[in-house]
Amino acid sequence: MKKFFDDFKKDIKFKSAGPGKKLTEDTSAKPEVVQGRSSVKHDRHAPSEGAQRAGAAALARIEQHQKPKVHTSQDAIRTQVKRELEAEAAALAEKEKAAAAEGSKVPVKDPTLLSVSGVYFICPLTGATLTKSEREVHIKGAILMRFEEDAVEASVMMMHTFNKDREKVKAAVDIISKYVENICKNPTEEKYRKIKLSNKVFQEKVKSVEGSREFLQALGFTSVMLPIEGQEEEEEFLVLPEQSPDALELMKERRDRLQRGEPVRAQLDRQPQAFRQSPNAQRFELPPEFYNLTAEELKREQQQRSELVEKSAMLRTKAMREKEEQRERRKYNYTLLRVRLPDGNLLQGTFYAWDRMPVLFSFMRESLVDGWQPFELIAPGGQKLQESEDIALAECNLVPAALLTFAWDAAVQADIAAAGGKSPTLLKPELLENIRSLS
DSSP states (O other): HHHHHHHHHHHHEEOOOTTTTOOOOOOTTOOOOOOOOOOOOOOOOOOOHHHHHHHHHHHHHHHHHHHOOOOOOOHHEEEEEEHHHHHHHHHHHHHHHHHHHTTTTTTTOOGGGGGSSSOOOTTTTOOOEEHHHHHHHHHHHHHHHHHHHHHHHHHHOOOOHHHHHHHHHHHHHHHHHHHHHHHHHSTTTTTEEEETTHOOOOOOOIITSTTHHHHHHTTTTTTEEEETTTTSHHHHEEEOOOHHHHHHHHHHHHHHHHHHHHOOOOOOOOOOOEOOEEEEEEEEOOOOGBSSSOOOOHHHHTTTTHHHHHHHHHHHOOHHHHHHHHHHHHBEEEEEEEOOOSOOOOEEEEEEEEEEEEHHHHHHHHBBBTSSSOOEEEEEESOEOOOOOOOBBBBGGSSSSEHHHHHHHOOHHHHHHHHTTTOOOOOOOOHHHHHOOOO
16 A cells, blocks of 8 residues: 555645645556565466366356456556546546647736636645646545544545536445444344445446445455355345444444535635735736636637627616626626725735625635724725625625725724724734835
């Protein structure tokens, strides 16, 4: 197992890199399957003629009816790594090829003029900074690496993350939970500790969910070939040895972990950045990732700018304007927000277009030295944003970019001044250390 993961670590290099640095992948490298059988030869007496005939007959039966391959947890992990890396590499290559073909149709912006270099994500398992195309394969690799430390945790993550159909996952979790419940209620009944892999329910509801077999093996089930009455060939079963009372309690706890499991998702890197006071505060140049449009659609969008200006001058009803605004907002995946502070400096962050208002206020509090004090955020046009409102940034017309104004609560500041207190400090030192000038 250790050799395998050493090889795997060479294939995927996890780096806690800053924005712009990408995950290094070697999709050409394939895990080696280590043969478990010894190659040492032993001297034997030559078999009799009858034994030779029996052996030949047995060999013929085996060739006609191949027995199912018995996988170990290690085999499953290796196979999964290989399949996921190859599939992700092929999909990424195809996507980049299509993007390159479409990208030639629209003008490419100078990267040095962009307000932000791109959209990035942080892996919650490794802390690595990733591009959108890197995040899925990286997280899957990180989960597979966890089998070395905690097979139960890794298999729970695998079931909830690798499978997109949440209903299928829930069905598999329910059936596995029923297995555990039956075993705990009838610990001495052997039939509850045997799962026939050809069983229709297992085939349709459990086997089809990636990570389910790994979880059962983490519970202690092992693969065994057993004879079937009235059937010449043996079949594969997952069998659990009889468990002690303490082991049964541990099994219940692991079942609860499976039921509470959630998908592992990369978190949006907000890329907080402080800027000095600038007349360019309202100027935004965004990379293509911010738009929910293809390159061709972006080109068409640019061509229609002048038409939109003319249309805005036409007399339209409020319902018509609101419908058009909603259509416009759906074009954006992300939004870049800048907040002008009382000292003139600016704070910039990246958000999902559908992040709710409390997310924005939380970002501000985490960036301020005295973030516990009440403050206000004012949108373009003088609209005062309310932290308590469960409304999306897109619904407040804060996409794809906007400049907000920050102000401390006037009444609270008056009380502080009357008591002889000082004005609160603004940005945290780590942000001020990396303050930049807007180009």
